[in-house]
Amino acid sequence: MYVPPHFAVPDQNALFELIERHPLGILVTHSKGILDANHVPFELDRSKGDKGVLNCHVARKNPVWEEVANGDEVLVIFRAADAYISPNWYPSKHEFHKQVPTWNYFVVHAHGRITVRDDERYVRRNVAKLTHMQETSQPVPWKMGDAPRDFIDTMVKAIVALEIEITGLVGKSKLSQNKEVRDIQNPGEMLRAQGAIAMGEAMLAAAAAKSQ
Template sequence: MYAPAFNRVDDEDAVRRMVAEAGAGELVTVGPDGYPAATRLPVLWTGDTVRAHFARANQHWRSITAGSPGLLVVGGPQAYVSPSWYASKAEHGRVVPTWNYTTVHLTGRVRVHDDVDWLRDLVTALTDAHEGAREHPWAVTDAPDAYVDGQLRGIVGVELVVERVEGKAKLSQNRSEQDRAGVVEGLRTELSPAAHQVAELMQPDLRG
């Protein structure tokens, strides 16, 4: 990942929050034929391992050789930045559009799991992670056992043992305070919820 020093997110706790808030990412692997395959998967990152699951009908998992390299790309909020928002536009006009965003790249080795107990543990953990804060959280055990067993037969697990963590927050850190304030104000006028999220992210310092 290309990440200038002022865009790098070096605090691993901050990177883990970025992944948890996104909740899903694109798992990219290269099969025996030399071609890349990518699938968006809900993910759970604990310790040095990311766990997820494929639909069994998805042929991607069949192309994964145990221990082969993989890349998980987890994107956060993103938005177009108009040069008209910069205070410096009125001063010298030497401004151009850009794109603000956050992203995390997790690189490591991939392994497929087709064990029902492993899968049950994963879907339970994923469910608890997303339902835990709800007033009336749903639990895997709320569904009939036979039904859950049938659903588990329709998925295949995958884990990525993380060897490299790269976080990036491109949030106009290279601009002046006045330009950044203009971008925040401009983003807040946009209709896109993602633009408002980027504006909020520009307030704290994500870099750690």
């Protein structure tokens, strides 16, 4: 991924937080000359390895777990907010007419080595942790014990777990930081007014940081 210095996010904790807030990743694999991409929710374990470990599971019928070998290099892409930016939102455009459309976004690329974990105990633990992560904010959190044991047993046998040891994290936060403060602030206000709150607030924060 091309990352100009003004869009780079070197803070590993900030990248971890983005992954945890937006856990649906795109798992990109390469086997026999063919690229494949699967959309999978991940659980991040910050405590393992130098850069953390990503855990997920896929349907047994999904061929991805048979197409990869343990230790293969893979890429997982996590994306947060994004928004189109109109040139008309830049105050400088109305003075100099030298602006063009762009698209702002947050993204993290996690490079790593994959391990297939076709092991029932590991799969159960993986599913339980991922479920807890998503259910904890619910008024009455669902847990695996709420379903009949034989039903859960059948479901667990139908999936395979994947573990990815992260070897590299690359973050990009494109918020028009390469422009003057007014050309960051006004698009931020426009986005917020249109309901794109996350990106609007982020651009306003970037404008405030640049003005200091």
